Amino acid sequence: MLTRLLALAAVAPGLVAYGKKAPGRAACTIEELFESSVSPATEIASSTDANFSSVVGPRWSAWEAPAWSGAIKPATEADLQKIVQISVENNIPFIATNGGHGPKQGQGSFTGININLGSFNTVSIDTANNLVTVGAGVKLWDVQTGLYNVGKEIQTGNSICPGAIGVTIGAGIGMMTGMYGLMIDTLKSVRMITAKGQLVKASATENKDLFWAIRGAGVNFGIVTEATYGIHDQTNEGNVTAVTFVYAAASNRTLWKTMQTFDGNQPAKLSFQTVIQFNRASNASQIVVQLWYFGPVSEAQPYIDTFAAAGPVVQSVTYLPQTDLYYQSETAGVCDRGHIISAHSLGFNQTVVSSYEAHFADMTAFYIANPSFAGISVFQYYSNKQTLKTPASETVFPWRDIQVWWLTQNQYSDASLGPQVDKFMIGQRTNLQTTSGFDTPHVYFNYAFGDEGAAAWYSAANLPRLRKLKSIWDPNFVFGNGAPLY
Ligand SMILES: Cc1cc2nc3c(=O)[nH]c(=O)nc-3n(C[C@H](O)[C@H](O)[C@H](O)COP(=O)(O)OP(=O)(O)OC[C@H]3O[C@@H](n4cnc5c(N)ncnc54)[C@H](O)[C@@H]3O)c2cc1C
Incomplete structure (x- = not known):
């Protein structure tokens, strides 16, 4: 002892x-x-x-x-x-x-x-009323498979491993955002434990202010023990067209131009992400595009053709259950634990080809100068038409105008590379901000590095109300480590 x-x-x-x-x-x-x-x-x-x-x-x-x-x-x-x-x-x-x-x-x-929170791992599905209630220990996979098995679905993140409530309380984006909006847009109510240790409920009718605050700034107000969401009937019997393209470095400008054609008119059922990575075998950068369409291949074909016209060196079309698609995050190693990985992020409302081109060139130079750097730079494209249907005043998450979610996952094995990686990525973030289409940085907190500040996560306009609520529910800053509101 x-x-x-x-x-x-x-x-x-x-x-x-x-x-x-x-x-x-x-x-x-x-x-x-x-x-x-x-x-x-x-x-x-x-x-x-x-x-x-x-x-x-x-x-x-x-x-x-x-x-x-x-x-x-x-x-x-x-x-x-x-x-x-x-x-x-x-x-x-x-x-x-x-x-x-x-x-x-x-x-x-x-x-x-x-x-x-791992022991709170129950998922209860009420198919008659189209509701699902999840505990604080539930992972996205539990929700994705639970609903798939009863012919239902819900907008979640794209991987299977993050915590369902952790993703939700930042906003919750993924390949179904185009169809259904953010995870917070289908959140009906929560039970949560406050800084005083009280158990309270929050919803559109109970503790309304708190419900506003936890839909975006949830890490600052307590521990959500249970969350209830609205769910949807399965689209296309739960099947997805998933296409992978690989482009050589020389095609990058053509690809960015292709992506630009979706600005402002991306179909709800179509999502895609592009991943800049470095192939150490060929000593060159390359771009992997993953395209997802919630419908049969025949319906997705026009979009497949659009990306095919940009000249990929690899193209692979698959048609599979959505759970198999989500599970690829496990088999592809996205969920692997224990690596040193930091993140930087920014939202855009437009694709500026010259800016993407410059970023690609800078990434390539950084990969070459730092052989142990194994990071990636990702542009996620989700239609935001559905997201914009929820009034901005409804949630503290303010950035419903984002159409492109830029995210880096900076992986390196030698911790001493950290300061250099951060300096480089912060520089990239500054450069990309100038062509983001927004006057001020729009940063998704759940993808954030942590240095952006509360105005970038929640908007300057929301801060007075958010801080007032913080002073009521958590005046001694028990919650919110890594997410300071001041
Ligand atoms: C591999 C990977 C894939 C991702 N994919 C997506 C994606 O597709 N879409 C997306 O929107 N985001 C995605 N994210 C980001 C994700 O939303 C955040 O990292 C989120 O915080 C993860 O929650 P967690 O429970 O896994 O993390 P944790 O580290 O356990 O928690 C993160 C924060 O949330 C708080 N928290 C967790 N649970 C609760 C609770 N019940 N009540 C109150 N506070 C709580 C914690 O205190 C902590 O501050 C991804 C992240 C990774 C690493």
Whole structure:
């Protein structure tokens, strides 16, 4: 016990000093502080315990990994309430996580405990009323497959591994955005635990202000334990046309021009993303385009022909169930954990060919100068006509005018490359901003690096209301690590 106590103090000096569960003691272990207040099924471990790795929430990127001093995996909502209350009373910082896909700049210096939401993993589907309710530990895959199996669907992110609620509370974009809008646009209600440890509901009729704030800035207001969404009947019996093209570097300008033809008139059922990457075998950059169409190949053919005309060196047409398509994120390694990967992002409302061309040339030069850099630069194209049907005032997420979501995933094995990568990518972000079509940066928080600031994530116009709500629901900044509102 003494060893554990000292170890805890060494990792986080004073972390649980004067814990109320151990009166008269200068410090106590995480187990001593929480164990008697939670149900036996709740798992608790300090970072030096043998079972720590099974209690702590898994993390996707090794970039900016917090130095957890301990972890708790609550079994029930009541346990979670107690954990929040005790942590706040004892001044113990915590971050609640699920999929672990949301690293932000500065989190590497966070010291405190992890609350692993993984046990809240139920998905309840009400087909009669077209509703699905998911717990805080549910991953996108659970929702995608659960609904597919009953002939329903919902707009989600494109991968299977992120946490469903974590994606939602930023906005939630993906290949069905064109058809249904953002994940927050189909969110009906949530149950959440506040900084006081209270369990509250938020919806269009209950705690309306809070419901506005958690649809975009959800990481700042509490822990959502359960979320209920509207769902849709399956499109095209759940089948998708998915086409992969690979273009050589020399075709980049032609490809950007092709993509430009979709500005402002992208069909709802058509989504695509282009991925700039470097082929170390041929020592050249290349561009992979993934096109998705929620209909038969015959309907998608005009769009396939459009991209084929840009001269790909590889073209592969498939027709498959949407769950098989989502699962490709697993087989393609997108969900692999443990690499150092940071992200930079920006939204555009137009495709400026010269700007894309310059970015492609800069990326190529950076790849060549840095042989260990294995990052990618992605342009995601989703029609935003449906997204714009929800009034801007409905949610704190403000950027319904984004048509192109630019995202880099900066992967490198040598951590010392980090500052150079960040400098380069921040430069690219500045360059691309000038032709984004927006006067101020429009940044999707869930793709953000973390340095952009609250006005870029939530708009300057929304900040007074957002900050007022923060002062009501979380005046002592218990939540929102990595997402400062000031
Ligand atoms: C491989 C990959 C693919 C992605 N694909 C998409 C995509 O297609 N579309 C898209 O929109 N986004 C996508 N994202 C971004 C994703 O939306 C964010 O990373 C999101 O934060 C992931 O949530 P998480 O639970 O996995 O992460 P975590 O790291 O567990 O959580 C991220 C943040 O959300 C908070 N949080 C998590 N759960 C809750 C909760 N229940 N209540 C309150 N706060 C909570 C955490 O405290 C933390 O601040 C992707 C990210 C990655 C790495």
